[in-house]
Amino acid sequence: MHQINEAKTILSDRIAALSESATIAMAKKGRELTAQGHDVINLSFGEPDFQTPDYIKEAAKQALDEGFTFYTPVAGYPELRQEIVNKFKRDNNLDFKPENIVVSTGAKQSIANAVMCLVNPGDEVIIFSPYWVSYEEIVKLAEGKSVLVQGTLENDFKVTAAQLEEAITPRTKVVMYSSPCNPTGAVFSEEELLAIAKVLEKYPDIYIIADEIYEYINFEGRHASMASFDFIRDRVITINGFSKGYAMTGWRVGYLAAHKTIADACDKMQSQITSGTCSIAQKSATAALKGGNASALEMAEAYRRRRDLVLDLMQDIPGLKTNVPTGAFYIFPDVTAYFGKSYEGKTINSALDLSMFLLTDALVALVSGEAFGAPTCIRFSYATSDERLVEALRRIKISLAKLQ
Known part of the structure; x- marks a missing residue:
């Protein structure tokens, strides 16, 4: 086989200009830490934590049989x-x-x-x-x-x-x-x-x-x-x-x-x-x-309750400025209060720096707002259990308090 010359650009300009999905990239980093034995709480993915309703699964089995x-x-x-x-x-x-x-x-x-x-x-x-x-x-x-x-x-x-x-x-x-x-x-x-x-x-x-x-x-x-x-x-x-x-x-x-x-x-x-x-x-x-949409509405009610839980926990963390989201399952606080602060010689200059700090120090995976056109914010997904959300916010509060 011929060796690919790495010094030569073989890929198209189209793919070279394309950015990797930030949500997928952060989830990948979180999985890497998990594989190393760390208990990472992943709040980076926009994915419901609920199982697909049973009647939908049954339809798949029936389709196969037919x-x-x-x-x-x-x-x-x-x-x-x-x-x-x-x-x-x-x-x-x-x-x-x-x-x-x-x-x-x-x-x-x-x-x-x-x-x-x-x-x-x-x-x-x-x-x-x-x-x-x-x-x-x-x-x-x-x-x-x-x-x-x-x-x-x-x-x-x-x-x-x-x-x-x-x-x-x-x-x-x-x-x-x-x-x-x-x-x-x-x-x-x-x-x-x-x-x-x-x-x-x-x-x-x-x-x-x-x-x-x-x-x-x-x-x-x-x-x-x-x-x-x-x-x-x-x-x-x-x-x-x-x-x-x-x-x-x-x-x-x-x-x-x-x-x-x-x-x-x-x-x-x-x-x-x-x-x-x-x-x-x-x-x-x-x-x-x-x-119909009865199961969807049940899930939505659970998300509403989780939203309120996370907003309540965030009130105890100084420097997170947020609105009250009225849909989806995300909270998107402004985190500029932490820009310029440091811990162990590392300075937080951006939301990306902060999200990486929280991943490595708090073992909580979030997504930096740069990827969403909002470089002053970080996205929290609350599509996970109450217990994991409480633990995630506890860890985040401890880690952010280290920044001076």
């Missing part, structure tokens, strides 16, 4: 697409047809499909910041330019309609956001989304990618969807999936709902990359939707 082991249609089984249509009507009062739905291998692929089908090199994509780590990297792959619009802690990290309008240029092609938001837990109200929609109404060539994967983990009542506003509905691509609400992270099923022109394009894109999503996972996803 022989669903062959290739699936690229856009998903017709039955699943119809159940997604029914879900949109039931939960969001949105009218779609199966032709508007494309099922993918997770919501991340749905987002990537939409961006790749809409964004040309040089097009601008406005991203509400703080944002999920993959948004900016997906835009890079499409050779677009990310324009980050920063929400403030004082406004629950939510971008306002006025901020959005100020960021729009003739090159703007897409606006992208999540609600409930990863990493902040912020939830846009119907009134806030309406104000944003009225701005976008004036720009008919701008499309909106609305990431609603945390829809069911909402502590404020009814979820609001951007696609509910008729005057911009045809320009909204709604992203959702099963990972968060149904605790189906490993099953890898997500979907988008969009105008048929965009849905057809995403079908075409997906046909050349992955083709159709796993047959067994699709059958289980169909059962999940047929079973």
Whole structure:
């Protein structure tokens, strides 16, 4: 075999420019310490700690027994697409047809499909910041330019309609956001989304990618969807999936709902990359939707209780400045009070420094806000047991007190 010349760049510029997912990278470091025998509490991953509900697992077994082991249609089984249509009507009062739905291998692929089908090199994509780590990297792959619009802690990290309008240029092609938001837990109200929609109404060539994967983990009542506003509905691509609400992270099923022109394009894109999503996972996803959202709402209530627990424990830790998140399962405190402080000759100059210090000293894995467009913050996931959360905050309090 020929030796690869490490001094020569053999990889594409595309992959060289791409950053590794920070959440996955921190989880990897945590696993390395665990493998060395350390008791690491991992609050870095955005993954429910609940098991997939039994009725969904049973549907997978039944699908295997019934022989669903062959290739699936690229856009998903017709039955699943119809159940997604029914879900949109039931939960969001949105009218779609199966032709508007494309099922993918997770919501991340749905987002990537939409961006790749809409964004040309040089097009601008406005991203509400703080944002999920993959948004900016997906835009890079499409050779677009990310324009980050920063929400403030004082406004629950939510971008306002006025901020959005100020960021729009003739090159703007897409606006992208999540609600409930990863990493902040912020939830846009119907009134806030309406104000944003009225701005976008004036720009008919701008499309909106609305990431609603945390829809069911909402502590404020009814979820609001951007696609509910008729005057911009045809320009909204709604992203959702099963990972968060149904605790189906490993099953890898997500979907988008969009105008048929965009849905057809995403079908075409997906046909050349992955083709159709796993047959067994699709059958289980169909059962999940047929079973309603009662299990999702039970999990959401547990998350609400855990949120309150963590916020209460944080009150005893000086220097953590946070809002009260109203959805998802994250708390995103500002940690600048610790910048410039030191321990054993090591100075904390950034949120990344602090998160690494807490990993090695407290054995608690968190994710630095740099990856989310908020370099003054750190993301805590509270998708774990009460006991682990109490222990994690106890350790963090002890470690932070060492910084002088």
